[in-house]
Amino acid sequence: MAITPFHATTFKFSSSSSPNRFTSIARTGFVSYPTLLNPCKLDAIFSSNSPKRKQSRKLFTVLSAVAPVETTAEFDEMLSGTQRKYYMLGGKGGVGKTSCAASLAVKFANNGHPTLVVSTDPAHSLSDSFAQDLTGGTLVPVEGPLSPLFALEINPEKAREEFRDASQKNGGTGVKDFMDGMGLGMLADQLGELKLGELLDTPPPGLDEAIAISKVIQFLELQEYNMFTRIVFDTAPTGHTLRLLSLPDFLDASIGKILKLRQKISSATSAIKNVFGQEETRQDASDKLEKLRERMIKVRELFRDTNSTEFVIVTIPTVMAISESSRLRASLTKENVPVKRLIVNQILPPSASDCKFCAMKRKDQTRAIDMIQNDPELSSLLLVQAPLVDVEIRGVPALQFLGDMIWK
């Protein structure tokens, strides 16, 4: 089955006097957007004696030619259940991850789920998307939706600092210096293997994200955040996400090694430790590190839990983006991360009269979308099509409108 572009049309805000109303207006000016999606209304036009009838019929013929057999996101399934569910939206840079994540969060909140939307992308754009200041690293209420919606932009730098502090106190240079001073060179060498200092000084892509997600889990462990039944993550671009998947294992192993080493050091220095009176501080740091390790394990488990988590791939209809999505899906499968939906965003709306540029672009997009059908990684996914719109998606009403088109 060939998939053709989404048969939506353009829309824009209504008058400035009611900025909360997001109305749709067909490009043609004589059939409104809701009319196009409603066959009954079209029937009415066709059977009426309206002077625009002839033109409408012509338009309908054009639209029929590009109208897809509509697939939906099966949003009812995403909505069902009051147990907490996590949705992670990821994909290539700039494809619309934030817009899709924010619109999903608004839709959940409007459908009765207290929702938290989290950005773990170091280049945060949630504030821009919601047109509200959501910075600061704490939960900020988003105004507009019917149920509580909070946003959280994790500051990766700050989260990394905390991680560095806990690690360094215990297994980083602090311990190394201490051991060097004690003439325990052999144990100090083992620390070198961990390369933890290097890891923190020049963090690999994904480390920030891993720490950010562990930070979110830390938040969610608190009683006052029990209310959230849907958590939506706006993740960093693909490369980061892929690294992130293997990082919890790596960090778990590293931290595990540090903790074991700490025990060795502790017994080796038991005779002298009291002299320095450092035992209490070290125990405290060790507890912190152990907590961090537990959270890393939770992150790893969370990614793989089919019952509570789903990774939604967002892409655009270009060969490059779809090829990258295919690789992302392969990596996610390898890591046992559940994926069910593929959003193809920014599909050109149909037009009765394409200019040369649009016609070329449309052909390109159709070819790219056809690729999905033949891609072994992507063809089995639920394909959700989202139209390219001619205004920037900013603010809750706009996100609501976009959400109603995507999450059906």
Ligand SMILES: Nc1ncnc2c1ncn2[C@@H]1O[C@H](COP(=O)(O)OP(=O)(O)OP(=O)(O)O)[C@@H](O)[C@H]1O
């Ligand atoms: N369907 C759409 N129609 C029109 N514009 C869109 C659509 N989806 C996203 N955009 C616009 O594209 C730009 C990038 O979108 P967005 O920030 O959501 O992408 P992103 O994948 O999160 O980007 P990054 O990787 O940089 O975080 C924004 O200006 C957004 O308004």
